[in-house]
Amino acid sequence: MRGFGAxxxxxxxxxxxxxxxxGLPGFVLFLALTGPVLALLTPELLKSMSGTAGMxxxxxxxxxxxxxxxxxxxxKNLTQMITWVLIVMLGxxxxxxxxxxxxxxxLTKPISRPAFVLAKFVSNAGLVVxxxxxxxxxxxxxxxxxxxxxxxxxxxxxxxxWLGFAIMIVAVMSLMSALVDSQLGAAFLGVGVLxxxxxxxxWGPALEYSPAGLLNxxxxxxxxxxxSTLWPLVTGALAAVVCVFGAVWAFSRKxx
Amino acid sequence: xxxxxxxxxxxxKHYGSFRALDNVDLSVPEGSVFGFLGPNGAGKTTTLRILxxxxxASSGEARVFGTSxxxxxxxxxxxxxxxxxxxxxxxxxxxxxxxxxxGSLFGLSAPVLHERAGALLxxxxxxxxxxxxxxxxxxxxxxxxxxxxxxxxxxLLMLDEPTSALDPIGRKEVLDMxxxxxxxxxxxxxxxxxxxxxxxCDTVAILDRGRVVAQAPxxxxxxxxxxxxxxxxxxxxxxxxxxxxxxxxxxxAVERENHTLTLTISDIEAARSAIPAAVVxxxxxxxxxxxxxxxxxxxxxxLVGGER
Numbered sequence: 001m002r003g004f005g006a007x008x009x010x011x012x013x014x015x016x017x018x019x020x021x022x023g024l025p026g027f028v029l030f031l032a033l034t035g036p037v038l039a040l041l042t043p044e045l046l047k048s049m050s051g052t053a054g055m056x057x058x059x060x061x062x063x064x065x066x067x068x069x070x071x072x073x074x075x076k077n078l079t080q081m082i083t084w085v086l087i088v089m090l091g092x093x094x095x096x097x098x099x100x101x102x103x104x105x106x107l108t109k110p111i112s113r114p115a116f117v118l119a120k121f122v123s124n125a126g127l128v129v130x131x132x133x134x135x136x137x138x139x140x141x142x143x144x145x146x147x148x149x150x151x152x153x154x155x156x157x158x159x160x161x162w163l164g165f166a167i168m169i170v171a172v173m174s175l176m177s178a179l180v181d182s183q184l185g186a187a188f189l190g191v192g193v194l195x196x197x198x199x200x201x202x203w204g205p206a207l208e209y210s211p212a213g214l215l216n217x218x219x220x221x222x223x224x225x226x227x228s229t230l231w232p233l234v235t236g237a238l239a240a241v242v243c244v245f246g247a248v249w250a251f252s253r254k255x256x
Numbered sequence: 257x258x259x260x261x262x263x264x265x266x267x268x269k270h271y272g273s274f275r276a277l278d279n280v281d282l283s284v285p286e287g288s289v290f291g292f293l294g295p296n297g298a299g300k301t302t303t304l305r306i307l308x309x310x311x312x313a314s315s316g317e318a319r320v321f322g323t324s325x326x327x328x329x330x331x332x333x334x335x336x337x338x339x340x341x342x343x344x345x346x347x348x349x350x351x352x353x354x355x356x357x358x359g360s361l362f363g364l365s366a367p368v369l370h371e372r373a374g375a376l377l378x379x380x381x382x383x384x385x386x387x388x389x390x391x392x393x394x395x396x397x398x399x400x401x402x403x404x405x406x407x408x409x410x411x412l413l414m415l416d417e418p419t420s421a422l423d424p425i426g427r428k429e430v431l432d433m434x435x436x437x438x439x440x441x442x443x444x445x446x447x448x449x450x451x452x453x454x455x456x457c458d459t460v461a462i463l464d465r466g467r468v469v470a471q472a473p474x475x476x477x478x479x480x481x482x483x484x485x486x487x488x489x490x491x492x493x494x495x496x497x498x499x500x501x502x503x504x505x506x507x508x509a510v511e512r513e514n515h516t517l518t519l520t521i522s523d524i525e526a527a528r529s530a531i532p533a534a535v536v537x538x539x540x541x542x543x544x545x546x547x548x549x550x551x552x553x554x555x556x557x558x559l560v561g562g563e564r
Contacts, residue, residue, distance in 0.1 A: 002330055006360035010346075017348045101344025105404065108308040108338040109361040110330040255311040 003111025004119055011123035024089065025131040028082060032135035035073030036142040039065050067150050068222065070143040071158065074136070075218040078162045086128065086166060087194065090173035091187035093120055094251055099181060104256055113252045117174060121244050125170045132163055158218040164233045165214035169194075171240035171247075178247040178254070211236035259322040261286045261412045261442040262307065266316035269302050269466075276302040278466040279316065284459075286321075286411075289438050291457035291474075292446040293552075295560060299466040300446040301341060304416045307444075308338050320412060334362065337405030337441075341417040343397060347390030351382045351400050354389060355407055362408040376403040379433060395426030402433050406441075413437065414444045419452055431456055450553045460552070464560040477555050484524050484547070485554075488517045488531060491541030500534050515543075520554075 015021055043062035094117060097103040107116060136159040144150035172193050176186040200212035207213045213232030220227040262284035269277040277299045284290045294300050305311040306318050309325055309332070318325045320332045345354055355373040364372070377383045380403040382396065389397065398418060405413055415434065419427040435456045437443055447453060453460055454474065461471040470477055490497060494515045502510045506523035521527045535542050 002363075003361050006357070006363075009360070010357050014346065014348065097344075101340065101342060102346060103344075104310060104340050105338075105343055105345070105358075105401075106361065108310065108333060108336070108340075109358065109408075110333045110363075111361050112330060255305070 001112060001115045001118070003109070004115035007106065007111055007115060008119040008122060011119050012126070015123065015127055020127070024085070024127060025134060027085060028131045028135035029138050031077040031081065032074065032138035033142050035077060035139060036070035036146050039069035039073050040146045042069075065147070067143050067147045070139065070147065070150075071155060071222055072219075074139045074155070075158055075162070075222055078132070078159075078166075079215065079218060082132075083166070083169065083194065084191075086169050087173060087190035088183075088187045090124060090170060091177055091183035091185075091190065093124055093170075093174055093186075094177040094247060095181045095183065095186065096177075098254070098256060107256060114248045117178060117248045117251050118244065121170060121174045121247070124174075125167050128166050128170055129163060132159060132166065154222065158221050161214060161217045161221065161229050161233070164229075164236050165211065165217075168211055168214070168236045168240045168243075171243035174247040175243040175250065178250040208232075209235060211239050258286050260284055260319075261288075261321060262290075262444060263319040263322075264303070264316065265319075267303070267306065267313050267318055268315045269299070269306065269311065270314045275466050277306075277313075280463075280466070280468050282461055282468055282471060284442065284444055286442050287439070288459045289434070289443040289457045290445065291453035291460040292444060292463065293448070293450065293453055293460055293556065294446075294463035295448055298448075298463040298560075300448075300463055301416055302466075303463070304338070304340075304414055304444075304446060307414060308336065309333060334408065335411045337408060337410035337413045339398075339401040339405045339413075339415045339418055341420065343401040343404075345389045345392075345397060345400070347388060349389055350387070351377060351380070351385055351389060351392075351396075351403075354400065355404055358404045359407045364408070372407055372409070376406055379403060379406075379436070381429065393426075395422055395429060398422060398426060398430050399433065402430060406437075410441060412442045412444065414446075416446050417448070418445070419447065419449060427452070450551070450556055454552050462556060462559050469559045470555070474552060478552065484521050484527075486519045486521060486527055486531065487544065487546050488519065488535070488542075489544035490515055490517075490535065491543055493538050493540045496538040497534060497540050500538060501531070504530060506530075 043065055046062050092099070097106070103116070107113065136155055140150050140152065140155055169190070173186065173190050176189040180186045180189060197212045197215055200206040200210060201215045208228070209231045211232055213229065214236055217227060217229050217232065260283045262282065264280050264282040267277055267280040268275065280303065292300055292303070302311065306313050307320060307325055312326065321335060323332055325332050349357065352373055355376055356369055359369040359372060380399040382400060382403070385396070389400065392400065402415070402418065405415070418434070419430050422430060431452060434443060434445065445453070445457060457474065459473050460477060462469050488497070494512065494517065498510055498512055498517055501507050501517065501519060506521050506526045507519050508522055509520040511518040519527070531545065
């Protein structure tokens with residue numbers, strides 16, 4: 001693992017010195033801050049539509065929004081938009097430096113290829129964790145301001161469970177981008193994995209024991225339904241380890 | 257006898273049926289500035305990629321200071337500096353940041369790193385440049401490329417076409433940098449620009465279609481392979497002399513400039529007796545008759561140019 005620390009340092013400086021510091025964190029924070037506001041305003045918007053042309057006589061009854069609606073926006077953003085953004089963004093995670101030629105300058109120095117791949121995984125997983133924690137914090141603040149109530153524990157649970165899923169996605173994308181040079185191609189494979197997990201989540205045993213169970217877990221937890229996330233988290237972590245090892249193996253075999 | 261800096265034994269690299277390298281044997285003496293010369297596509301970059309661990313040989317062996325690059329890659333890479341033909345930098349870094357990053361990959365301590373980064377920025381003429389690398393010219397990037405390859409004070413510096421895309425000023429700057437390293441480290445320098453090799457290298461290998469066709473000190477190579485040249489300067493009737501000599505079987509080419517003929521010949525003994533006789537026969541009056549200088553270009557063309 002020679003060179004891991006030095007290269008991880010470069011990766012972290014790259015995040016803070018380039019657009020990446022604004023990209024994912026900015027997007028997540030935007031969704032996190034606007035979600036509760038949207039939850040607050042949606043019923044009013046729907047009610048106001050009842051008086052518009054073509055809707056006369058139609059009475060729309062919507063219950064008053066509560067903190068749960070704001071958190072629902074947050075889980076919806078996590079499981080849908082942010083997951084897709086992660087897959088596309090991380091499509092060039094390993095291959096990007098190969099295509100730009102920077103990997104050649106780096107890997108002709110005494111840094112091992114496993115260290116190169118692991119530093120990429122750790123830095124990107126770190127960026128995801130920080131972005132999501134900031135987003136959760138933002139959602140909590142705005143939810144509390146808008147609704148006067150914002151339970152911390154349930155927000156921490158749904159965010160934590162989804163982070164487990166997100167880290168697995170980072171690992172999956174490290175493998176895909178080590179296998180495929182094209183960012184679009186790697187993203188396409190990542191979407192394939194997501195679709196496979198979505199299909200698997202319709203099957204009971206897969207929902208209970210595989211990482212597919214993490215897809216719906218945030219919503220299930222938020223709705224107060226009985227669910228165990230232990231096995232999905234364990235198998236998700238195992239899948240992440242396998243993917244990272246696969247990425248190391250694939251990248252170590254590549255000629256640059 | 258010291259261990260060669262680079263030793264290639266039966267090195268081959270195949271891409272399907274295409275042989276990029278075909279049973280290459282090569283020995284680069286320690287301390288030399290070695291020119292690795294060949295036309296585009298000859299296999300120079302492939303050789304360097306194998307030596308730096310970026311690619312694997314199909315067969316044969318590549319050794320750096322006696323150690324196989326396939327067995328202990330990181331240990332070998334600790335002793336080398338490498339500049340690829342088109343170096344890719346992190347555009348968001350400054351030159352100093354990149355040198356510090358490169359040094360950190362070698363595990364250099366902070367004081368050593370500080371000292372070397374300063375000295376190398378000075379060598380590359382980038383001391384007062386505080387702009388991001390993204391705004392650098394091609395020449396500045398190439399000079400930084402040479403500097404980063406020297407950050408570990410390498411025993412062997414490998415440069416892949418370091419001047420090929422530079423303007424004359426950029427080329428001169430990079431060649432001056434390479435020339436300044438003579439005697440301090442072994443330099444293995446791939447190029448297709450003959451004048452660059454003649455300017456900075458003491459030994460040369462010529463690679464053609466994946467095979468080494470010659471390897472020797474430049475002067476030996478010129479005398480061994482270069483067709484002989486003779487310059488004849490006459491007072492009059494140069495056209496008659498040109499016609500007579502061009503018809504001789506041992507003359508392969510005649511170049512004329514005013515009253516001077518430069519003959520490329522294949523048989524020096526025949527030329528020695530026949531040229532004075534031809535001068536007398538054509539009554540040209542002899543002003544000068546001397547051996548011409550053989551350039552590396554002549555050797556190169558003779559070795560690799562004949563079938564093209």
